[in-house]
Amino acid sequence: MKVSPSVLSADFGNLARDIQMINDSKASMLHLDVMDGVFVPNISFGFPVIKHIQALSTKPLDVHLMIVDPDKFVTQVRDCGAALMTVHYEACTHLNRVVQHIHDAGMKAGVALNPATPVALLRDIVACVDLVLLMSVNPGFGGQKFIAGVLDKIAELKQLMAQKHAHALIEVDGGVNAETGKALAQAGADMVVSGNYLFKSPDPQHAIELLNDL
Numbered sequence: 466m467k468v469s470p471s472v473l474s475a476d477f478g479n480l481a482r483d484i485q486m487i488n489d490s491k492a493s494m495l496h497l498d499v500m501d502g503v504f505v506p507n508i509s510f511g512f513p514v515i516k517h518i519q520a521l522s523t524k525p526l527d528v529h530l531m532i533v534d535p536d537k538f539v540t541q542v543r544d545c546g547a548a549l550m551t552v553h554y555e556a557c558t559h560l561n562r563v564v565q566h567i568h569d570a571g572m573k574a575g576v577a578l579n580p581a582t583p584v585a586l587l588r589d590i591v592a593c594v595d596l597v598l599l600m601s602v603n604p605g606f607g608g609q610k611f612i613a614g615v616l617d618k619i620a621e622l623k624q625l626m627a628q629k630h631a632h633a634l635i636e637v638d639g640g641v642n643a644e645t646g647k648a649l650a651q652a653g654a655d656m657v658v659s660g661n662y663l664f665k666s667p668d669p670q671h672a673i674e675l676l677n678d679l
């Protein structure tokens with residue numbers, strides 16, 4: 466299982482220390498949640514902070530935009546050195562165009578679904594993206610309870626991907642710990658985002674390793 470630790474749960478007063486800890490861990494990517502206070506009821510951090518993190522990180526950046534109109538920011542996300550830019554299905558009027566712009570900018574493209582958004586809506590985009598991010602909490606905050614309905618959504622997504630000959634990675638985000646991570650691994654998730662469980666652990670690198678070994 467690939468692991469993408471969520472910086473939202475890091476200690477912002479000791480960010481360099483926490484990024485170094487992730488550099489020295491078995492994490493595959495570094496997950497960065499950008500929030501606008503409109504699409505989600507919270508505001509996190511923006512591009513200057515991501516640039517600073519990019520300078521410190523040896524892991525590829527997995528940037529998750531929880532904002533309306535993400536198309537406006539493709540160039541800025543690219544200029545932050547992101548490897549993967551994920552936008553919400555619910556936030557894009559012209560999703561196919563946004564995905565094209567992300568690819569034209571040289572990044573991998575991901576599409577995210579909120580817990581109440583059905584997988585079937587991805588029918589005409591799933592073959593065009595590199596990753597599908599299934600939210601297992603309502604986005605906006607770390608430390609929320611895992612919504613187990615995502616397990617059925619993984620099965621539906623796998624079926625849809627087979628029909629469409631799609632090869633996107635399946636990433637799940639929200640409330641992921643050793644127990645929910647195990648259920649996600651059994652359901653067929655390829656990558657998990659984890660925040661509170663990892664950063665509040667007495668040994669975050671070991672916690673990353675536990676998820677990685679699932």
Ligand SMILES: O=C(CO)[C@@H](O)[C@H](O)COP(=O)(O)O
Nearest residue numbers: 471604605606608640660661
């Ligand atoms: O996108 C989000 C929350 O909106 C997540 O990336 C969280 O940051 C994950 O944190 P935990 O639920 O694992 O604490």
